[in-house]
Amino acid sequence: MRVVIVTESFPPDVNGVAHCALQTARHLVDRGHSPLVVAPATPAGPGPDALAPCPVVRVPSLPLPGYPQVRVALPSRRVTAAVAEHRADLVHLASPFILGVRGMAAAARLGLPAVAVYQTDLGGYARTYMGVGEAAAWRRIRSVHAAADLTLAPSSAALRDLEEHGVPRVKLWPRGVDTVRFRPGHRDGALRRALAPHGELLVGYVGRLAPEKHVDLLSGVCGLPGVKVVVVGDGPSEPHLTEALPGAAFLGRRTGDELARIFASLDVFVHTGPFETFCQTVQEAMASGVPVVAPAAGGPLDLVAHGRTGLLVPPHDASAVRDAVRALAADPARRAAYGAAARDAVEGRTWAAVGDRLLEHYADVLGARRPAVAA
Structure with missing residues (x-):
């Protein structure tokens, strides 16, 4: 297949959308297909794309006001031109909202099927940043995704949200995890001593x-x-x-094997965000053999088995987070059991396995578009 992945973010960006788009492109190449990525331009220029598994077309973009790490694509004819020149069989829209709308329009103009991957709880973001606008965000999401042949949701909670807001043709497609990079064997004694010189529990x-x-x-x-x-x-x-977290060690952005060592060297992993459609870092912590504390909302509901691989707590509840960590800190055997169970739970969730499920979804969409052959 010839597939164009139109994504709102791509490496060197570090976020769930960028990582999933990269893994999708890699899997398509590994299975003998021909992907092309269309993504917003970055300040770093084209250099980082030399490491991409396939060609990348960059669309002019601007930094989001107040959050320069996020780039917003500007209107451009490059999207339709890229899809046409690639002779695409299918358009894959990664978290479509701005650039993805252009990708959807290009697919419609060229008569191509489109698969839209829902990844960002924009309604939750509207509540957080503006206090209003959640309904408008959902109208935009519904408009974009309703035009797709298929929408893929990363978790059961996300699938329910989409269906409850009137998005048709939704199926489940979770995320994979690199179980080779993220594993308990990367636990690093020297790193632990540097971060916790008095033998503290690392959270x-x-x-x-x-x-x-x-x-x-x-x-x-x-x-x-x-x-x-x-x-x-x-x-x-x-x-x-x-200021809000006195005594905490802030390590900045870390990636690759260095990040894997940090994950494996933790005693407890805590995720605090209540608006996760999946939550890849929870899965990476689990692959690293680390028990997880996470809010009982969104993606973590599918990932964390309460009382077996970690603890789920009410969203927005600092006291519940503190009490859950305190309970695990007091019980090393429980932490070890949860960590081992967490690793076991993700063993089969490789990107290869998840990528093959995506190819099945592609095949279903392409099959539905083919005219029936008369008997």
Whole structure:
């Protein structure tokens, strides 16, 4: 197949949309298909695309006001031209909202099927950043996804949200995890001694430092005796969080094997954001053999088995987060059991397995578009 992946974000961006688009492109190449990526331009220029598994077309973009790590694509004819020149069989829309709308229009103009992958809870973001606008965000989501031949939801909660808001033709497609890179064997004693020189319990958060992530819910954890909080990531909330989380170690953005060592060296992983459609960092922590504390909302509901691989807590509840960490800190055997069960739970969730499921969805869409052959 010749597939054009139109994505709102792509490496060197570090986020779930970019990572999933990259893994999708890699899997298509590995299975003998021909992908092309269309993505917003980055300040770094075309250099990083030399490491991409396939050609990348960059569309002019501007930084989002107040959050320069996020780039917003500008109107451009390059999208339709790229799809046509690639002679695409199918258009894959990764978290379509702005650039993805152009991708959807290109697919319609050229008579091509489109598969839209829902990845971002824009309604939740509207509540967080503006206090209003959730209904408008859902109208936009419904309009974009209703035009697709198929919408893929990353979790059961996301699938229900889409259906309840009137999005048709929705199926489940979860995310994979690199179980070779993220594994318990990367636990690093030297790193642990550097972060916790007095043998403290290491409790970590990995992800964007932005208001919708509610990382300040870790404030109570910072006050627990014998606990060291480690924060990995960057974003506009970092100045506030350095004050809100006294004593926490802020390591900035980390990727690749270095990130894998940090994950495996933690004793407990905490995710605080209540608006996750999937939550890849929870899955990476589980692959690293680390018990998880996460809100009982969105994607983590599919990932964390409460009382077996971690603990689910009420969203927005700092006291519940603190109490869950305190309970795990007091019970090393429980942490070990949860961590081992977490690793077992994700063993089969490789990107190869998940990618093959995506190809099945592609085949269904292409099959439905073919005219029936008379008997």
